[in-house]
Amino acid sequence: MKKPLVVSVTGAAGQIGYSLLPRIASGQVFGPDQPVSLRLIEIEPGMKALAGVVMELNDCAFPLLESIEATSDLDAGFDGANWALLVGSVPRKAGMERKDLLGINGKIFIGQGQAIERNASDDIRVLVVGNPCNTNCLIAMNNARSIPADRWFAMTRLDENRAKSALAEKAGVHNRDITKLAIWGNHSSTLYPDFENALINGDPVSKFIPERAWLEGDFIKNVQQRGAAIIAARGLSSAKSAAHAAIETVQALREATPADDWHSVALASDGSYGVEKGLICSFPTRSKGDGSASIVQGVDLGEFGQAKFQLSVNELLEEKAMVSELLP
Ligand code: NAD
Numbered sequence: 001m002k003k004p005l006v007v008s009v010t011g012a013a014g015q016i017g018y019s020l021l022p023r024i025a026s027g028q029v030f031g032p033d034q035p036v037s038l039r040l041i042e043i044e045p046g047m048k049a050l051a052g053v054v055m056e057l058n059d060c061a062f063p064l065l066e067s068i069e070a071t072s073d074l075d076a077g078f079d080g081a082n083w084a085l086l087v088g089s090v091p092r093k094a095g096m097e098r099k100d101l102l103g104i105n106g107k108i109f110i111g112q113g114q115a116i117e118r119n120a121s122d123d124i125r126v127l128v129v130g131n132p133c134n135t136n137c138l139i140a141m142n143n144a145r146s147i148p149a150d151r152w153f154a155m156t157r158l159d160e161n162r163a164k165s166a167l168a169e170k171a172g173v174h175n176r177d178i179t180k181l182a183i184w185g186n187h188s189s190t191l192y193p194d195f196e197n198a199l200i201n202g203d204p205v206s207k208f209i210p211e212r213a214w215l216e217g218d219f220i221k222n223v224q225q226r227g228a229a230i231i232a233a234r235g236l237s238s239a240k241s242a243a244h245a246a247i248e249t250v251q252a253l254r255e256a257t258p259a260d261d262w263h264s265v266a267l268a269s270d271g272s273y274g275v276e277k278g279l280i281c282s283f284p285t286r287s288k289g290d291g292s293a294s295i296v297q298g299v300d301l302g303e304f305g306q307a308k309f310q311l312s313v314n315e316l317l318e319e320k321a322m323v324s325e326l327l328p
């Protein structure tokens with residue numbers, strides 16, 4: 001038996017947690033021979049519901065689930081963590097932009113960053129899901145400066161999956177036929193799903209979808225607004241698809257990326273594509289399979305894509321300015 005991986009999940013009694021936890025405990029995320037110890041973190045008002053979640057996890061009798069600790073104490077919650085999935089935070093309601101949550105959620109990530117720095121394992125990897133995830137990740141990372149910047153990620157995989165699904169439907173192909181579909185920028189209504197470098201069965205998207213006006217218009221808008229459309233339909237924000245995207249993000253970071261593909265995740269910019277160093281921005285990335293990712297170089301966004309990307313980067317800079325007092 002391998003040594004158990006310690007996986008900390010915040011907001012564990014929430015909607016995403018409910019979809020995410022059984023999949024981690026079952027071995028789908030970290031592998032069929034990898035035991036996991038779960039540290040489930042909630043705020044005090046969530047602890048009663050979390051006790052019920054723990055009962056259900058126990059009742060699944062997962063062979064790979066080594067132990068569960070449910071806590072509202074951040075030091076205990078991140079103790080020895082190899083992976084931290086930061087989901088806990090308030091979701092937006094209809095009519096809000098994700099950045100409207102910064103005032104409520106931003107400060108959560110100060111204490112969490114500090115507690116991760118104090119308690120996590122040396123090989124810690126952090127994925128921020130709670131919104132606005134790019135800037136929340138920036139806050140946590142800056143409050144844990146002894147942890148290398150290449151360990152911090154924010155989730156744009158859901159946007160990638162949405163974009164793939166929309167393109168596949170329009171082109172009359174399967175999702176799996178689409179590769180190199182990257183999200184650039186912020187997980188927000190300015191994100192840019194790059195249809196110009198994406199491929200369908202190895203060919204440019206334009207071969208299957210010649211209608212450039214649709215690609216530049218409804219396609220981008222629908223991906224940008226998909227989260228809001230789900231809130232309008234469900235009265236709650238996406239959870240099953242969000243949990244699935246979190247799982248795929250972790251898997252993509254832990255597996256070597258095929259040479260003919262890339263995946264989307266927001267990570268600390270190294271200055272690539274003119275993006276300010278340290279800003280948590282989504283790029284096309286590749287992983288070697290060691291829990292890290294590097295930004296794919298030399299992708300030509302073209303004039304249209306570059307202008308869209310710049311709008312999203314500008315928004316990230318605005319968000320950073322909004323939380324400047326949270327960044328030591
Ligand atoms: P939810 O309200 O169902 O659950 C959130 C949970 O977090 C609650 O149980 C709450 O008690 C807990 N919580 C709040 N503050 C906390 C803190 N300081 N520490 C620990 N736990 C805390 O919400 P949800 O639907 O699970 O969504 C969670 C977050 O994920 C939201 O911010 C949402 O907008 C975001 N989200 C992001 C993406 C993405 O693609 N990045 C996708 C979907 C949702």
Ligand code: LMR
Nearest residue numbers: 092098131227228237238
């Ligand atoms: C999503 O994209 O579904 C999430 O970020 C939730 C939201 O507020 O849209």
